[in-house]
Amino acid sequence: NPPGGSWNGQFAWQEPGQFRGDSTNMPSWGGWAWGTPPADRVVNAGFNWFEYGYPDRWNDAAVKQLAAGGVRPFAYINTGELNTGFGSSTGYNGANLGWNPDFPNSYNVDMTNPSWQTWLVNRAETAYQQGARGIKWDVAEPRIAPGKTRQDVNNAFANVMQTIRARHPDMRFVVNQGFSIANARPDLVSGIQ
Secondary structure (H helix, E strand, O other), rough: OOOOOOOOOOOOEEEOOOOOOOOOOOOOOOEEOOOOOOOHHHHHHOOOEEEEEOOOOOOOOHHHHHHHHOOEEEEEEEEEEHHHHHHHHHHHOOOOOOOOOOOOOEOOOOOOOHHHHHHHHHHHHHHHHHOOOOEEEEEOOOOOOOOOHHHHHHHHHHHHHHHHHHHHOEEEEOOOOOOOHHHHHHOOOOOOO
């Protein structure tokens, strides 16, 4: 074995700092909605990229175990909604753009509000420090606040991703429903869910 690497579950040599599937057009994607599956099983299942949930869902060791096994860990961050369970910890001082009828504890936020952008960048930083090397942005078609345009929202979203990428060039971004930002900024979006 060359020094510093390891054999991954698919019997392919994995260089340190590389993730399975990064050089492919369609890496295999996995995710987990509830609970915490054992990280070793995720690695052995052959996923290339895996969304493990909120940045505080797994302990740091489990996230790092994914990375050590060649699986790029993705944290979940909601781009367009604020769950009231976070209370004032987000620092969001913008408007409530309407409640989500499917998740009654969440309301739509103004993506163009600087306090929301700061929260997203800080949340991504927490995830990165935990070991995440990707963010799955949920609700990636944020509502448009009165007086704003979809372009304003896309510019704000791009600003968030560029800020994170400037700090951490190895971060990848997957969007859920984010067709507008993916079309506007394909250089920042690595995948659509």
